[in-house]
Amino acid sequence: MAMNASRSVTIIVNPTAGRRRSGHATRLARILRRAGVAVQVVHTRDRGHATELARAAVEQGGCSHVVATGGDGTVAEVARGLEGSDVVLAVLPVGTANVLARELDLPFDEGALARSIIAGTSTTVWPGVLHTAQGASLFVQMAGVGFDAYVVHTVSPRLKKAVGRAAYVVSVLRALWGYRYPVLRVEVEGVVHEASSAIISKGALYAGRHVLAPASMQEEKAFSVVLFGSAGPWATLRYGLALLRGTLPRQKDVTVLRASTVAIPAPTGLPVQSDGDAHGYTAIRADINDQPIRIAICPRAG
Numbered sequence: 001m002a003m004n005a006s007r008s009v010t011i012i013v014n015p016t017a018g019r020r021r022s023g024h025a026t027r028l029a030r031i032l033r034r035a036g037v038a039v040q041v042v043h044t045r046d047r048g049h050a051t052e053l054a055r056a057a058v059e060q061g062g063c064s065h066v067v068a069t070g071g072d073g074t075v076a077e078v079a080r081g082l083e084g085s086d087v088v089l090a091v092l093p094v095g096t097a098n099v100l101a102r103e104l105d106l107p108f109d110e111g112a113l114a115r116s117i118i119a120g121t122s123t124t125v126w127p128g129v130l131h132t133a134q135g136a137s138l139f140v141q142m143a144g145v146g147f148d149a150y151v152v153h154t155v156s157p158r159l160k161k162a163v164g165r166a167a168y169v170v171s172v173l174r175a176l177w178g179y180r181y182p183v184l185r186v187e188v189e190g191v192v193h194e195a196s197s198a199i200i201s202k203g204a205l206y207a208g209r210h211v212l213a214p215a216s217m218q219e220e221k222a223f224s225v226v227l228f229g230s231a232g233p234w235a236t237l238r239y240g241l242a243l244l245r246g247t248l249p250r251q252k253d254v255t256v257l258r259a260s261t262v263a264i265p266a267p268t269g270l271p272v273q274s275d276g277d278a279h280g281y282t283a284i285r286a287d288i289n290d291q292p293i294r295i296a297i298c299p300r301a302g
């Protein structure tokens, strides 16, 4: 038991994330406690609460890890609460898409996650900061404006709970002919581009395991900015098929730029998504946070 006296873990559970709700956090807590780790399990009450709970765990002191039990939205909320501390963020991926967990090849089962917490192995990533009229907040995987943000804003939470990722298919089909595809003004490192949609991505993956950008920027102080040049339902369907086939970054009218500052000042009032959750409206600016976060990863074999 003395071996793990230095580990004290707070497990934050978003009970509304994904569909495989119950049991995961309890199992993780049981494994850790058996290994002599002090564990506290807390549940979120509403949107944003995970940030408060993570901040409280940091302020209490002595906490080595905070576990985000949920999807990418929960991970981002916990990351916001850990900002400025050296507490390691661990992810128990029970959300719908869990893109960050796939991107960083994080453990999906409780036993492997417990081993990584006990071993204390972590990687350093540089999150983005999204500035909107509501203020600044961290994102760990991506932020977007255009078609995908409209889909995120219009997806039915009820359907998402009932059928998981299939809810997005319904929302996409509705949005294809419902969205108006305005031309965005996207300023990448101060240079103006036009696009129908823009995704500012820390990672290479999108909506699960689909390839959005040629490389992950998680460990770099940079984003991949993916600009979609064509507008309308047929172009969007083509982008969707290319995403499924893994050929999206190679489409002639898709541009991927490397940048550390991006602004979308116009048009204003368009929906914005941050880590797969609705996050206000344009105008926006995104840059890299001035501090990294540490994320628990599996110990190397051997």
Ligand SMILES: Nc1ncnc2c1ncn2[C@@H]1O[C@H](COP(=O)(O)OP(=O)(O)OP(=O)(O)O)[C@@H](O)[C@H]1O
Binding pocket: 014, 015, 016, 017, 018, 019, 044, 045, 046, 047, 048, 049, 050, 070, 071, 072, 073, 074, 075, 077, 094, 095, 096, 097, 098, 099, 275, 276, 277
């Ligand atoms: N107790 C709660 N009640 C309602 N909403 C909550 C609660 N706790 C957190 N949330 C919100 O739930 C939303 C969805 O969470 P999350 O993104 O983790 O799951 P997901 O959407 O199923 O997974 P993914 O993002 O990987 O697709 C987040 O916006 C978060 O703010």
